[in-house]
Amino acid sequence: MTGNILNIQHYAVHDGPGIRTLVFFKGCPLRCAWCCNPESQQFRSQLRYIPYRCKACLECAPFCPYGSVTSENGIIKRSFTHCYSCETKPCIDHCMADAVSLSGREYTVEELTRKVAADIDFYRNSGGGVTFSGGEPFAQAEFLIAMLQSCKALGIHTAIETCGWAGRNDLRRAMPFTDLFLFDLKLIDPEEHYEYTGKPVQPILDNLEFLTREGANIVIRFPLVPGITNTQSNLSAIAAVMQSNKLKHIVLEPYHTLGSDKYGEHGLSNSLAALEPMSPAVAEEARLFFAGLGLDCEVI
Numbered sequence: 001m002t003g004n005i006l007n008i009q010h011y012a013v014h015d016g017p018g019i020r021t022l023v024f025f026k027g028c029p030l031r032c033a034w035c036c037n038p039e040s041q042q043f044r045s046q047l048r049y050i051p052y053r054c055k056a057c058l059e060c061a062p063f064c065p066y067g068s069v070t071s072e073n074g075i076i077k078r079s080f081t082h083c084y085s086c087e088t089k090p091c092i093d094h095c096m097a098d099a100v101s102l103s104g105r106e107y108t109v110e111e112l113t114r115k116v117a118a119d120i121d122f123y124r125n126s127g128g129g130v131t132f133s134g135g136e137p138f139a140q141a142e143f144l145i146a147m148l149q150s151c152k153a154l155g156i157h158t159a160i161e162t163c164g165w166a167g168r169n170d171l172r173r174a175m176p177f178t179d180l181f182l183f184d185l186k187l188i189d190p191e192e193h194y195e196y197t198g199k200p201v202q203p204i205l206d207n208l209e210f211l212t213r214e215g216a217n218i219v220i221r222f223p224l225v226p227g228i229t230n231t232q233s234n235l236s237a238i239a240a241v242m243q244s245n246k247l248k249h250i251v252l253e254p255y256h257t258l259g260s261d262k263y264g265e266h267g268l269s270n271s272l273a274a275l276e277p278m279s280p281a282v283a284e285e286a287r288l289f290f291a292g293l294g295l296d297c298e299v300i
Ligand code: SF4
Pocket: 047, 063, 064, 065, 066, 067, 068, 069, 080, 082, 083, 084, 086, 088, 089, 090, 091, 092
């Protein structure tokens, strides 16, 4: 069995306790407008083109079966229309400048477990472990559960960051091997949730209730997006969902633009390109609101 993995990040400290390895799964059923990892949304591996590395030498152009690389006045023009379905992506092998690469690659359970276990001493000394994120880990449920089992067999603390869009049976199967769920809530109003993520909110809320009822260890993660999720009505609705599920811990993730270049580099459009990052002062106001309700709230 293999899983498509976008990235493995070592020595992370914000996604669960202690020092952690983050494993980003490729593919997500949601399309959040503010996504800072847009290259994690599609399920297959994707071409990434980094313009500032490109020498405009056109060495790659003759190898593209679709004529997707051309030049105009010495400036490279690249169309991504055929890249997603182009199986072999020969342009990558013919670029000496490292301007083109593949986002996402297949790993076996054994191979990925070896990568995670390489940091086992750091986990033991810091109370850390592995966090499966994405994308949406449950969108590759069989691979996720196999990884959870294999990490648990080595005594590694396991966390899953999930958007909550998961099959009930998959949640049930994952639970015995999952020490912590980092459960994302974004918008509670059904119409707003559908507008900004492309999916209904109710199945997500139902899954949160299910995990709570079954006694899972849950921390809520909430992206603070100016004017979209950071409205008083949404903050109140998030708090109400937490209170009805008797959840105490929420982590706020202020909107930033660090991932914005990745939209263009993968031929994707960014509907929030003009949106400014969330100011620390406004994030602090949100933190005070949740803390004032007796919730354990931190900003990362
Ligand atoms: S990925 Fe395929 S279609 Fe896209 S530029 Fe490279 S060779 Fe052409």
